[in-house]
Amino acid sequence: MAVAIIIIVVIWSAVILRIQAERQETRDAAVAASAQLASAFAQHISKTVHDADAVVSWVKYEYERSPSTFDLGKYQRQGLISADTALQVTLIGAYGEVMQTTTSNAKPVNLSDRPHFLIHQANADAGLYISQPVVGRVSKQSTLQFTRRLNHPDGSFAGVVVVSEDPAYLTDGFYNRDALGGNGMIAVLSDNGYLLSRRVGDESGSPEGPPASAYSKFARIQRETLADPVDNVHRIVTYRHLAQEHVAVVVGLSERDVFAAYRHAKALYFLMAGLISAMLLVAAGAVAVVIRKLRYVAETDSLTGLPNRHLLTIALRRRMSAIGATGRLAMIYIDLDNFKKINDSLGHKAGDDLLKKVASRLAEVPGKNRLLARMGGDEFVILVEHVDAAATARDVAEATIRTFDRVFGIHGNSYLIRVSIGIAVYTDHKSTEFDLLTEADLAMYSAKAEGKPANVSRCCFYTPVLAERARREAERLQELQYAIINREFFVEYQPVVSLDTGDMIGVEALVRWHHPEKGVILPGEFLPVAEASGLIVQIGEFVLEQACQDFRAWQEEDPRPLTLSVNVSAVQLATGDLVHAVKRCLNDYMIEPDRLQLEVTETAILDRSAIVSTRLNELRDAGVKIVLDDFGRGYSSLSHLLDLAIDGVKIDREFTRRVPDDRSAAAMLASLIGLTRELGLSLVVEGVELHRQVDWLRQFGNLAVQGFYFYESLPAADLPIGKVA
Structure with a gap:
């Protein structure tokens, strides 16, 4: 018995030490995670404030340049000011009256008592001022007001430009909020003493809470566990001050979330120790057997018998x-x-x-x-x-x-x-x-x-290059999210022409990204990230919508039976609501289904999953044409043309590039042209760039071709619509 008691004392001592060590390890990891999240959130807020200020500064510049002709409504109708950029934009006159606003049917109000008005009236150098969250007298909604002073040509006070944003605008757009856990908190504090926005877990951001001064202790004590002044939840917090934006950010990870696994392990340790102690008191000899079994279960993969993670x-x-x-x-x-x-x-x-x-x-x-x-x-x-x-x-x-x-x-x-x-x-x-x-x-x-x-x-x-690549991909993912929000994508079109006449018989819609700093970015640089992240679904729906809208306009100008080709990602087929989106566009823009061709890669079609097959069949049943894109790349086999439910084939540019010099490629292409005609499939030869390629292709009669020899990708306005190319 004495030996058993000694062993029990040793076991409990080891358990307690292990629990203490795991608690410290868990806390250290949470402190590091809080700091990383705070840095990422600070970058997000800096970008968000900069974007809002860009709208404020632009309206200020346009108004001061020509006050007499400035018309907010015109810019709103042109889409330069929309709900994507601001909840409301308002111009306040020198005496507090509302001169112009984007809110329709707004009643006349006077805002001369608002703090932002008084500050800009008194201080010509106030710069960007972010107000306390208030209920707007014009919008009737709780808003943050990003403001700048308006000046007359002589520098005197002419009023204030106000861009109102939903307070949740600051916190809800944070891309990494899933890492906060169910009770994690992020908050933005104004240097003026206001809580601008606060979000906990999956709840939407809110400005409700105590003044920013209540968080002052967070600035003095970094990476400590403190009780939140709003919900009294104990969190491991990190504070970051953004001097240029005159705001601070606070990130807090809930101790309850952070230590959940630790508490489970602690309970398990206590349970194990208790059981072992009881068993030792009953039979010291059975203790070793129980320990070995429990350790095996905890440390071994049940399927393979190998050590686990x-x-x-x-x-x-x-x-x-x-x-x-x-x-x-x-x-x-x-x-x-x-x-x-x-x-x-x-x-x-x-x-x-x-x-x-x-x-x-x-x-x-x-x-x-x-x-x-x-x-x-x-x-x-x-x-x-x-x-x-x-x-x-x-x-x-x-x-x-x-x-x-x-x-x-x-x-x-x-x-x-x-x-x-x-x-x-x-x-x-x-x-x-x-x-x-x-x-x-x-x-x-x-x-x-x-x-x-x-x-x-x-x-x-x-190598460190891989880490840098992963970091760049994460940045590109965030940029893509902003690009979708800010509508930075646009569509160009490359005509498909008849080899006999040279006339345009259709177009292929091609997405482009107009990056605010890097200019126009081609699809090859961003589509892989978009597909890996799932953002391709939103981008693809935008391209489909824009292309159908443009195509509708062309139908009214050009009597030719043109076709519209839109590329569809495998991700769209597998996860997006592609069928509904296609049917809606066909109905909204009154397009005949057989005029729309969806270009799908061979990899996507060869995915034999039930959902992909079902959606392809639904699209074909609706009258939409399914075209096998980039044939000749990847798994390409002529037998697939017999097995796959498709209406046409587009030859990959790698085939075209090698003809007529490469006899094997030329023979393969000639066979493919004959086979598609025998099978009744449409055929487009893409990548036609040289005169000798055109001469060689003419032997096959009238073909549909596409390439730089005829046209590069063009804006919709530059297409030969309503006239013969």
Whole structure:
């Protein structure tokens, strides 16, 4: 019994120390996350205030340039001032009267008692002033008022320009608010002593709360746990002051959210310790068995029997601490390509069987001083420890790739599985175990980007360039979100012409991005990010809407039966409400369905998922033409023309570029032209840029062609509408 009591004391001491250590680790991670979120939120607020001030400054400039002719209504009708840029724009005269406003049927009011009016009246150098959230006397809504002084030509006070925004405008647009958790808080405070906007969790932003002075202690104590003056929730807060914008931001992560996993682990530790203690008192011999079982469950993947992510993280942290950043520790991150397709098509049971076979095969890869673990899903990790860990990791990765050259037997069939492998070496003493995991993950995705399209296994080492690329992609994603909000996309059109007559017989809609700083950006630079993030659905719907609107106008000017081609992303087919959007545009703009052609890539059509097939069939049933785009790239096979439910084919420019010099390409293109005609499919040859290509194509009679030889992409106004090209 004495031995059992001693063991119990030791167990509880270890549990308490472990709990204390995990609490500190959890808190340190939350402090770092709060600081990162605060920096990102500060950048968001700086950009948001700058955008609002741009509207204020523009209205101020236009009014002061010609007060007698300035007309807010005209700019509103032209779309230069809209609900996307401001809730309301108002011009206040020198005596407080409302001279002009974008709110229709506004009653006459006097605003000479408003603080922003008084400040600009008294101080010619006040610059941009952000008011306390108030209920607008004109808009009748709770608003933030971004204001600047209006001057007469002699510099005397002429009034105030006011751009009113919803207070939630500051907080609801923050792209990373999901990281706040259910009770996390972000707030914007004015240097004038006002709470401008505050958001908690998924609730919409609100200006309601105490004055900004109530948050003054947040500025004095950085990264501490404080009680929020609004809801008294204890949060780990970070404060950032933006001197140029005269505001401050506060980010608070709820202790309840932050320590949820810790509390669960704490309860589990106490439960384990209690059970063990009870069992020790009953039978000391049974304690060891129970501990081993519980540890196995907590640290082992139930499907493969490999160490799980939890055990891997602990082991990685210990080895990094013991070895140091000496280049003797490397992580190999392995991901199966196209596992989801196998899992979805053959069922989860088959997917589980495959994962167990993959684990067994990885265990056969030769190498010493290594740890194999399953991260979850179809991802595995191998930790390698060696004097030259980089070279050893490369050898292990190459051996892994060779191992996967053997097929896997699943349900009586053979499947060849490709892998993408990322390698990260521990060389920076500032890195944590999570940093090393992130680096290996980035390297894996780089390998996947290179190998998966070619259906080959690839291995890639982490370099800082990959982190910079990930950062740029995150920035580009945020820019795309702003571009959608600010309507920075526009559509150009490249004509499709008849080879016989040279007349335009249709157009293809091509999206462009007019970046406010970088100018016009072509699709190849932003569509991959848009597709990966899902924003392509919104962009695609805009292109469809704009193209149909323009096409309707052309129908009234040009009697020719022109066709309109619009590109559709695989993401739109799989996740967007494409069918509804197409039917609505056809109805709204009175377009005959067979005049609209949706260009879909072969990869998207070959996705045999039920939802994609159903939507393609619904579109064809509605009379819309489905065209196989970029034929000749990727999985292209002539047999697909017999199997796929399509109405036409567009030849990829790579085929056209090689004719007539490349005899193989010329023969293939000639066969394809004949086959499409036999099958009754429409055909467009794109990428026609040279005179000799045109001469060679003329032997096939009247073809529909597209390329720079005839037209580059043009604005709608420059198309040869109503006349022969």
